[in-house]
Amino acid sequence: MIFNQSETVFVTKHSIHPNGDHHRLKIIVISIIIVASFFKQVASEAGCPKNFSINPCRCSSNKTIVCDGEYEFNLKGIFQKLSKNIQEKYATNHIENIDDISVDDGDGNHFESNSTTNASIQIAADIFDFDEFVLNNTDIAEIDDDAFGTLSFKRIKLIDCLSLRRIKSNAFRKKSYRIEEFVVSGESSLGEDRYASELFDALNSMVNVEKILLNRNRLRSIPTFEKRPYKNCGQFRLYYLNELQYLYLSHQRINFLPMNAFDFEQSSNKTLYIYLGNNKLNSSSFEQGIFLNSKRPIHLELYWNPDLTYLDENVFKPFLFANEQNRITLQDNPLICDCRSYWLFRDRHILSKRIQNVLCKIGPKQTFPIDLISFNKCSKSSHRTDSNSDDHNDSNNGSNRLGRRRKNKIIVVN
Numbered sequence: 441m442i443f444n445q446s447e448t449v450f451v452t453k454h455s456i457h458p459n460g461d462h463h464r465l466k467i468i469v470i471s472i473i474i475v476a477s478f479f480k481q482v483a484s485e486a487g488c489p490k491n492f493s494i495n496p497c498r499c500s501s502n503k504t505i506v507c508d509g510e511y512e513f514n515l516k517g518i519f520q521k522l523s524k525n526i527q528e529k530y531a532t533n534h535i536e537n538i539d540d541i542s543v544d545d546g547d548g549n550h551f552e553s554n555s556t557t558n559a560s561i562q563i564a565a566d567i568f569d570f571d572e573f574v575l576n577n578t579d580i581a582e583i584d585d586d587a588f589g590t591l592s593f594k595r596i597k598l599i600d601c602l603s604l605r606r607i608k609s610n611a612f613r614k615k616s617y618r619i620e621e622f623v624v625s626g627e628s629s630l631g632e633d634r635y636a637s638e639l640f641d642a643l644n645s646m647v648n649v650e651k652i653l654l655n656r657n658r659l660r661s662i663p664t665f666e667k668r669p670y671k672n673c674g675q676f677r678l679y680y681l682n683e684l685q686y687l688y689l690s691h692q693r694i695n696f697l698p699m700n701a702f703d704f705e706q707s708s709n710k711t712l713y714i715y716l717g718n719n720k721l722n723s724s725s726f727e728q729g730i731f732l733n734s735k736r737p738i739h740l741e742l743y744w745n746p747d748l749t750y751l752d753e754n755v756f757k758p759f760l761f762a763n764e765q766n767r768i769t770l771q772d773n774p775l776i777c778d779c780r781s782y783w784l785f786r787d788r789h790i791l792s793k794r795i796q797n798v799l800c801k802i803g804p805k806q807t808f809p810i811d812l813i814s815f816n817k818c819s820k821s822s823h824r825t826d827s828n829s830d831d832h833n834d835s836n837n838g839s840n841r842l843g844r845r846r847k848n849k850i851i852v853v854n
Contacts, residue, residue, distance in 0.1 A: 488570075489525050494518050496577070503571035505591075512579040512603075516587045523589035526567060568592060569618065575601060582606035585613065592618040600626035605658075609641035616645040620683075623653040631659030631692065640677045651686040659692035682706040688715040695720040699729040707735040711765065715741045722747035723780075726755045737765035744772045749801075750780040757783060760794045767794055774801040777810055779818035785810055 488499030496509035497518050505522075507515065572595040573588070580601060585608045592615030598604060607630065612619060622643065624630055631639060631654065643652060678684060682704055694716065702714065712734065721742065731738055738759075742748060751768070760766050775781055777800030784791060784798060788811070799807040 489529050492522065492525065494521060497522075500574075504574070505570060505572070505593075506574045506576070508574075508576040510578045512581065513577075515575075515580065516584045516589070519587065519589040519591055523568065523591055527590070569615075571595065572597065574599065578602045580604060582608065583611045584608055585610040587611050588614070590614065594618060595621040595623070597621075597623045597625070598628070598630075599623075601628045601630075602626075603629060605629035605632055606635040607639050607642045609638045610645075611642050612645055617648050619646045619649050621651045622646060622649055623651070624657060625653060625655045628657050630654070631657040644677060644680060647680055648683050649681055650683050651688075652681075652684065653686070653688040654690075654692070655688055656691040659689065659694060677701065679703060679705050682708060684712060685710055686713050686715075689719070690715050691718045693720050694725075695722065696725050697721075697727065697730055699727040700733060702731055702738070703733040704735050709736070711737040711739055713739045713741070717741055717743040717745070719745055720747065721745040723750050723752055726752065728752075728754050729758075730755060731759045731766075732762055737763050739767040739769070741769050741771075742773055743769065746773070748773060749776040750778070751775070751784065751795075753780075753783040757787075760791060764794070767796065769796045770799070771797045773797075774799040774807045775810075776801050777813045779815070781810070782815045782818040785813065785815050 488502055488505070492499050496511075496513060497505060497507040500506045507513075507518070568590045570591060570593050573593045574597045576599045578600065581603050582605065587608075596612075596619060601624075604624075605628070636659070643649075646652075678687070678701075684704075702712075722745070725748070731740075740759075756768065760768065775798065781800070784795065798810045800810050800813050801807055
């Protein structure tokens with residue numbers, strides 16, 4: 441008999457008619473003993489079947505499956521075979537075993553398992569649940585819908601998959617809720633405009649994911665739900681990923697982030713770390729209002745975006761003031777500290793702990809901390825965009841006087 445997850449097992453009392461609570465209680469207790477023994481045996485043996493290997497895939501441990509190699513293969517077909525193997529080995533064998541179980545209650549009453557009567561249990565589905573899947577293959581080009589059959593994983597890692605360009609929208613459909621970590625590292629073709637929408641559909645299905653890492657891919661266009669091909673993080677693309685804590689989008693080609701790119705459905709007290717280092721971001725890449733509906737503290741890493749020469753006050757000041765735990769790090773990304781950066785200096789008594797590693801570029805090679813830059817030539821009134829921020833007073837009175845004399849003129853610091 442081939443057993444599947446929808447089949448049931450029953451335990452009943454034979455040859456006697458229960459005659460009161462005492463007998464009914466014995467039936468319940470003995471049923472629980474039989475069922476518990478069955479599940480304990482199944483759980484202890486769940487995982488990879490012994491000596492499982494379908495080239496180029498193997499079990500590196502009881503709960504980890506690795507597929508590698510330098511040639512393309514049918515990933516979906518391999519997992520279909522593995523699912524069937526596990527189902528037959530554990531489910532069928534253990535159902536046959538439970539049918540043979542019998543218990544005597546010591547009072548002359550005989551109990552045995554039976555698959556046709558009125559109290560049911562469902563076989564443990566976790567025999568198909570694994571910890572990790574690792575794909576390290578240089579030639580596989582796509583991951584198909586329902587690629588893993590009935591199997592599921594907490595962690596999925598795609599490493600140095602040079603030819604991988606497509607992950608279909610429903611690749612993880614059956615048990616995407618189990619995925620807690622999704623990693624794509626090393627060079628790959630993933631993220632090309634043609635398949636970017638499918639990639640983010642697949643990611644958006646991982647409702648319990650805590651970490652997403654996309655590193656050194658070809659993420660040129662992350663489309664919105666309207667399917668328009670922007671080079672950006674699309675609107676509401678992460679909306680249902682309420683457990684997300686780490687988002688790595690480094691070494692891509694992202695050059696625009698719309699207002700609601702990082703909006704989420706639910707609030708959280710857990711900090712979200714967003715890594716946008718080594719992209720094509722510039723000072724106009726962030727739409728006004730971005731991060732304001734994230735509903736959680738955010739640490740934003742903007743290292744090594746050479747075209748990001750200043751932080752727009754209209755964008756980043758509301759973000760930094762929205763939550764005292766919000767942070768920006770600018771490691772290896774010195775700014776041109778002209779009057780457009782004056783607000784960072786003006787509000788330094790608040791911002792000094794919220795924005796880190798602010799260095800100013802002086803000439804082609806020299807950098808200095810922003811506190812050493814003179815902003816005497818900058819007009820306070822001309823560059824304050826928030827009229828309600830009068831409590832953030834500049835300690836340099838000379839800039840106020842200069843601002844009144846040159847109200848309509850912006851003078852860039854040399």
